[in-house]
Amino acid sequence: MKREVTITVNGVTHTRTVEPRLLLVHFLRDELGLTGTNIGCDSSQCGACTVHLDGQAVKSCTVLAVQADGCRVTTIEGLANGKLHPLQQAFWEKHGLQCGFCTPGMIMASADLLSRNPNPTEEEIRRGLEGNLCRCTGYQNIVAAVQAAAEMMKK
């Protein structure tokens, strides 16, 4: 039994007929071609698939597309607004990535964190990103990037 869903992704409204088992991450990647959102695990642990659903960070591998029907989704592709988002700028400047696979999820989770806590301590950043795994950086420069972005966003 397929269902019709209408989801507004990065400001554009899309209607598709999908199987209920289709995950939001596959809707984004396979139906819409938005491949910035990655899939890094099968166990809802890595956070590479993090997007915003009605403004909150979620793991899009653990949300069905039918659950997002009628909702707003923001992916990494929708974050820049003419110029790079401060988090994107800061990840670049602080070298907060190596292979870059975890980066879209890291940035989307960090954006959620900074929206709730514009002035996080290092400890709060590490805790805020505990649902995002990085196999390259050792997290040091990721934390530095989020701190730098928080500074930029105050200005």
Next chain:
Amino acid sequence: MFAANFDYYRPATVAEAVQLLSTKENAKILAGGHSLIPAMKYRLAQPSALIDIGRIPELSGIRVEGGKLRIGAMTTHAAIAASADVKAHCPLLAEAADKIGDQMVRNRGTIGGAIVHADPAADYPPNLLALGGSVTAVGPNGSRTIDFAGFWTDLFTTALAPNEIVTEVTVNGYGKGTGGAYADLQHPASGYIVVGASAVVTVANGVCSKVSLVIGGATPNPVRASAAEAALTGKAPTAENIAAAAALAANGISNPIGDSFASGDYRVHLAKVLAKRALTQAAARAQ
């Protein structure tokens, strides 16, 4: 990974959800999906129909009534952790909610789903049992109340009938003179608890007038540490008295869970260590 196929329903009311649950073959409720969807991806669960209760407005929200918190089943862990009402009337519950998984998990996972899933390593059950309260369930024959003490019945099993839906969780709040604390050891990879101890202690005139202590993670369902509670009740919350009580914290534990990470004996040991920490902090917060 893909789940097996299923039919999807999104009822607008509890009555409609109960009706669907009673009539659709092999149907399951879908709440936040953060236990069910992973299980379906692994094909550990293959329901033929999912009934999504995520759009039933009356199932979300937190009210304070007569010193109790009434929390809709679909209220997320994040909403509970951030709620000013929960922080004011039952800070222990806000702390427990904030420990669950990570921010993204807390943004989707719900209290109703977590208590029905009844994972032995879940954070709410020991804390809810220590605080006291009940679950409201609605089925084809109306609504009933199930005390937390009788709600968890076995590994991943509750007293809920197959055609019942949890609509609300009622939790006793506490105020001045009472403190609550949760001490846990988390599995380094999954973040779930290996063992957790939840304590709620009331101190009046320098003695512990009421002590509630529950151990989670060591057994399929959380167990009340009655011997430890009795040992501390009526005594001053001194380090010696707390240590003596905590030494009895594993008395109610038989056949502890053991796995490659933590043996049963280790969990029994942890129960006592964590009970001491939780009682110490709860008593300090009570004063």
